[in-house]
Amino acid sequence: MALRRGKPPTPGGTMPLIEHLRELRSRLVRGVLAILIGTIIAWICYEPILDFLTQPYNDIEPLLNERGIDSDIVITGIGGAFNFQIKISLVVGILIASPVWLWQMWGFILPAMHRNEKRWALLLTATGAPLFLAGAALAYVIMPKAMDVLIGFVPDGFGNLVTGAEYFNFIIRMMLVFGVAAEIPLVVVLLNRIGAVSAAQLARARPWTLIGIFIFAAIATPTTDPLTMLFLATPMTVLYLFAELIAKLTDRRKGKRVTAELADDEVSSLDD
Structure with missing residues (x-):
């Protein structure tokens, strides 16, 4: 008689835990693969992404030049440009893949919730994403004014060099703070x-x-x-x-x- 290839419970009731761990591993793999694919897409689209991120600085550069402030964004180090592109691609890849890894996270949590709790969890998730994006968009809009005020403190006769890593960290922190606050x-x-x-x-x-x-x-x-x-x-x-x-x-x-x-x-x- 052929044996069925089922999943008989092991002594001590460890099967539920093992199944949960297997499901967690499967969902983690899917989330990581989604982030990897998003990072590759961001790497391919690096130029327009970089243009988007540097647009707030480009908006204020003519104003700074009119006031006699010579300011430039520079990348330091031999491998600085490569590391800078990897960092931007990874962060953007996480954002691109966020619907996938968020859904994998909720897919692991929701089965343990009651029906009413599931409805509220999905509602809060659906509301939270637009609020976060709205806060990040507000930060992007006011960023030129913020940079204009800060760089405007450069004394006469001095130049201002902003490293790419410093500029990127500034933008990410501003958008994260405004997004979380929302x-x-x-x-x-x-x-x-x-x-x-x-x-x-x-x-x-x-x-x-x-x-x-x-x-x-x-x-x-x-x-x-x-x-x-x-x-x-x-x-x-x-x-x-x-x-x-x-x-x-x-x-x-x-x-x-x-x-x-x-x-x-x-x-x-x-x-x-």
């Missing part, structure tokens, strides 16, 4: 949804929260000018107030639901 409403709404914080508590903590937002904006932005800080703190404040409004509406809906359930219980007890 996720504030999701965090607030999620905490309110799981019952960790109520709308009333958010309202009482509002003054301290706003102070914390401005402190975070002052520390997180790689620039030292107040204008860039305001560009970050203002949308963060608006998003927080919007999240507080959502929390208020959610608590009101929860309160109506609890009141209706209590009313139904009272009617049932009288009928008995």
Whole structure:
């Protein structure tokens, strides 16, 4: 009699753990392959990507020249250009492959969730990505102004050389900070949804929260000018107030639901 090629459970109940590890390995491999393919695509499209990243600097270069400031982006070292291209290609490859590795991550986590939790997880993911991109886009828009202010402190008679690595790190940090800051409403709404914080508590903590937002904006932005800080703190404040409004509406809906359930219980007890 032929034996079936099944997966019989091993003694001690270790099969579920082994299956989870196999699934984790499979999803990790898919995510890494997606990042590798994205990196190759970014390597091939390196020139237009580089033009996009250096456009904020190119926008302010004529203004700097008018003020007598000679500023250039340079790449140092024999292998500096190669390392610079690898770094840019890898970061862009991670961004290109983000739908794949994010979906692999959720594919591993979602089966352990209840139906309601799955719906909220997918909703938050679908909302979080556009918010992050919007924050990164805002950083890209205000970057020329931020660089103009900072490079404008160069004294008369001095030049300014910006290394490619320094410029790239500046852009990435700005876009990451603004992108993460745009996720504030999701965090607030999620905490309110799981019952960790109520709308009333958010309202009482509002003054301290706003102070914390401005402190975070002052520390997180790689620039030292107040204008860039305001560009970050203002949308963060608006998003927080919007999240507080959502929390208020959610608590009101929860309160109506609890009141209706209590009313139904009272009617049932009288009928008995």
